[in-house]
Amino acid sequence: MTVKTERAILRAGTLALFSVLALPNLVKAQDIVVGLVSPNSGANARYGAFAQRGAAMAAEEINVGGGIDGRMIKIIPADSICTPVEGVSATQRLISQDEVDFIIGDICSSVTLAMQPLVEDAGKLLVNAASSNPEITYKAGVGGYQHSFRNYPTDEIRAKAVAEYAVEKGYSKFAVLSVDSDYGRGAITYTRKYLDELGAEFVSEDYYKEGEVDFRSVLTKIRNSEADSIMVYGLADTTPIIARQMIETGLAGKLPLLGNGEFSAEATIQAAPKAMEGAIEAAAWLPGYDSEGSMAFVADYKAKYDGEEPNNHAYGHWETMHMLAEAVDAADSTDAEAVIAALQGIQFASPMGTITFDDHHQAIRPLLMLEIREGEPVITGSVAGEVTYSEQ
Amino acid sequence: MMTIFLEQILNGISTGAVYAIVAVGMTMIFGVLRAINFAHGEYYMLGTFGGWFVISTIGLPYPAAVIVGVVVTMAIAYVIGRFVMQRMIGMPEEGSVVATLGIALILQNTVILVFGGGYKFFSAGYIEPVFFGDIGIAQQRLLIIALCIAVFVGLELLVTYSRMGKAMRAVSQNVEACAVVGIDVRTVVLSTFVLGTGLAAFSGILTAPVNVSVYGGMGEIITFKTLPIIVMGGLGNVRGTLVAAMILGIAESFVAGNFGLQYRDSVGFVTLILMLLWRPHGLFSARARF
Numbered sequence: 279m280t281v282k283t284e285r286a287i288l289r290a291g292t293l294a295l296f297s298v299l300a301l302p303n304l305v306k307a308q309d310i311v312v313g314l315v316s317p318n319s320g321a322n323a324r325y326g327a328f329a330q331r332g333a334a335m336a337a338e339e340i341n342v343g344g345g346i347d348g349r350m351i352k353i354i355p356a357d358s359i360c361t362p363v364e365g366v367s368a369t370q371r372l373i374s375q376d377e378v379d380f381i382i383g384d385i386c387s388s389v390t391l392a393m394q395p396l397v398e399d400a401g402k403l404l405v406n407a408a409s410s411n412p413e414i415t416y417k418a419g420v421g422g423y424q425h426s427f428r429n430y431p432t433d434e435i436r437a438k439a440v441a442e443y444a445v446e447k448g449y450s451k452f453a454v455l456s457v458d459s460d461y462g463r464g465a466i467t468y469t470r471k472y473l474d475e476l477g478a479e480f481v482s483e484d485y486y487k488e489g490e491v492d493f494r495s496v497l498t499k500i501r502n503s504e505a506d507s508i509m510v511y512g513l514a515d516t517t518p519i520i521a522r523q524m525i526e527t528g529l530a531g532k533l534p535l536l537g538n539g540e541f542s543a544e545a546t547i548q549a550a551p552k553a554m555e556g557a558i559e560a561a562a563w564l565p566g567y568d569s570e571g572s573m574a575f576v577a578d579y580k581a582k583y584d585g586e587e588p589n590n591h592a593y594g595h596w597e598t599m600h601m602l603a604e605a606v607d608a609a610d611s612t613d614a615e616a617v618i619a620a621l622q623g624i625q626f627a628s629p630m631g632t633i634t635f636d637d638h639h640q641a642i643r644p645l646l647m648l649e650i651r652e653g654e655p656v657i658t659g660s661v662a663g664e665v666t667y668s669e670q
Numbered sequence: 671m672m673t674i675f676l677e678q679i680l681n682g683i684s685t686g687a688v689y690a691i692v693a694v695g696m697t698m699i700f701g702v703l704r705a706i707n708f709a710h711g712e713y714y715m716l717g718t719f720g721g722w723f724v725i726s727t728i729g730l731p732y733p734a735a736v737i738v739g740v741v742v743t744m745a746i747a748y749v750i751g752r753f754v755m756q757r758m759i760g761m762p763e764e765g766s767v768v769a770t771l772g773i774a775l776i777l778q779n780t781v782i783l784v785f786g787g788g789y790k791f792f793s794a795g796y797i798e799p800v801f802f803g804d805i806g807i808a809q810q811r812l813l814i815i816a817l818c819i820a821v822f823v824g825l826e827l828l829v830t831y832s833r834m835g836k837a838m839r840a841v842s843q844n845v846e847a848c849a850v851v852g853i854d855v856r857t858v859v860l861s862t863f864v865l866g867t868g869l870a871a872f873s874g875i876l877t878a879p880v881n882v883s884v885y886g887g888m889g890e891i892i893t894f895k896t897l898p899i900i901v902m903g904g905l906g907n908v909r910g911t912l913v914a915a916m917i918l919g920i921a922e923s924f925v926a927g928n929f930g931l932q933y934r935d936s937v938g939f940v941t942l943i944l945m946l947l948w949r950p951h952g953l954f955s956a957r958a959r960f
């Protein structure tokens with residue numbers, strides 16, 4: 279074979295391959311198409327995998343039960359890599375190429391904040407199931423974006439609840455070590471609002487970037503400061519690294535972690551049991567939550583995904599998919615305006631109790647307080663989730 | 671006050687040791703190829719994944735996993751060296767930039783496709799801390815510092831006394847003259863590349879126990895940390911790289927300890943900009959070698 283014919287064959291082959299790839303997704307006209315934006319690669323890919331699995335399980339449950347009036351739910355996943363730039367282009371693709379009816383997403387607050395105006399302009403509906411930055415719903419509903427809903431607790435409530443709980447336990451000098459994102463910084467900003475009232479203070483403030491692995495220097499500084507606890511609004515995957523380096527720098531067992539970052543996950547506690555002991559966390563949900571629906575979800579999830587224990591994002595996306603389906607069913611239409619009206623009036627019976635939305639399209643739902651005691655997460659209480667919107 | 675100061679220096683040295691082992695491979699590759707290997711961090715990642723994989727699937731002990739990780743990475747590097755890096759000899763710089771960036775993307779995404787994008791948990795190694803008074807440090811970090819010194823002594827001996835080492839130095843000085851006197855430039859380039867990437871992999875597995883998490887994108891940040899170090903050390907300068915890595919490690923540690931963790935990564939980039947402005951040929955030589 280001459281080089282020329284070889285090249286020609288190669289070229290034709292490549293062309294054929296790309297034309298196959300470029301074929302539009304074969305979607306049946308009557309399917310209800312839901313775009314699911316989440317970080318499927320990059321430092322937060324683990325979160326994304328949980329979200330996709332939780333939502334896929336809900337969709338399967340709905341479809342097995344006959345769909346919504348016979349129409350099946352089809353999920354189209356999209357990868358945001360947890361960066362606003364990627365998230366926006368992924369959302370854009372979902373809207374213009376895949377022509378989705380609804381969008382669920384993202385997990386990372388920075389991405390959700392960037393998606394909101396886009397979805398609003400396109401006249402679609404965005405339901406968020408996992409971002410906690412307060413701005414998201416300050417700017418939704420009566421705050422502006424009619425097409426954005428959030429079925430997840432906001433950090434305004436979490437920040438206050440954690441700080442109050444910590445002060446009650448006798449901690450008042452917090453060393454901040456949060457992730458450098460809208461989520462990490464937002465939670466600290468909202469905590470600061472309540473510091474004076476509670477008689478607590480920030481001794482130091484550090485923010486780490488995604489993928490950070492070296493905390494020795496900052497932990498050394500914290501050990502030599504007056505801090506009596508470390509306030510972390512961080513990423514689940516970073517918590518074990520911080521915890522292990524706390525053991526190394528002699529902080530473990532002296533300063534507890536406060537905040538949020540999957541402190542209660544089995545793997546995190548196993549990585550550094552001594553550092554995690556006494557950690558205080560406020561979480562939207564956790565596998566040990568004692569309600570019939572929640573336990574059934576955990577059992578079904580484990581059965582479906584090789585025994586993997588779900589995290590709160592798996593639960594949140596599962597629940598949100600069911601809620602969206604109920605709203606579509608009630609609206610009897612996939613028209614965004616009709617479903618928005620249905621969600622505004624919904625009384626969704628979730629395993630965590632009945633969920634409704636306030637006029638900012640923020641779900642009113644409880645937040646669980648938990649503590650790590652003898653290597654086990656113990657739920658010590660729950661906080662009601664109604665937000666009082668302050669002037670901004 | 672003194673203890674805090676000493677502890678921050680120790681933190682810096684332990685970070686610097688990791689940087690040094692990765693950077694020296696990159697600087698050696700630059701020496702013989704005149705090409706910045708933008709995929710260098712990916713070999714660091716490959717080594718770590720190799721080690722993690724054999725530990726979590728067949729339960730190999732940590733020291734054996736270190737060897738497997740390095741050997742596997744070197745084998746992959748051999749193939750890439752054979753088909754890509756050898757072609758870079760005498761090519762304009764743009765060629766190597768595009769080629770190595772492409773390799774970085776391919777390696778990173780292949781790993782994500784095969785093992786998934788999530789963080790893996792590296793549970794082996796010697797993470798128990800030892801305490802000197804108030805100052806605690808994981809045994810693993812002491813091991814890294816010791817092995818870093820060993821690597822540099824070994825490299826110094828290699829380039830001074832061995833035939834291959836001398837050939838490497840010769841190629842880094844004058845490719846044409848090497849060809850004239852019968853040094854096989856292609857072989858020298860390939861072996862330098864395999865050695866350099868092997869060192870990156872070695873550094874990756876050594877650091878994994880203290881860094882805990884293993885994931886496809888972990889190499890990127892390493893590549894970008896390495897750039898200012900090799901520029902500071904003087905491109906192609908082995909000893910300079912060690913000093914530069916320690917300087918960057920200690921400077922980062924002080925910035926994180928005194929100003930805030932969020933400013934730490936700016937140290938490397940500010941250094942890179944300043945170096946390129948004032949001393950593009952490195953801290954230790956008065957004029958450019960290349």
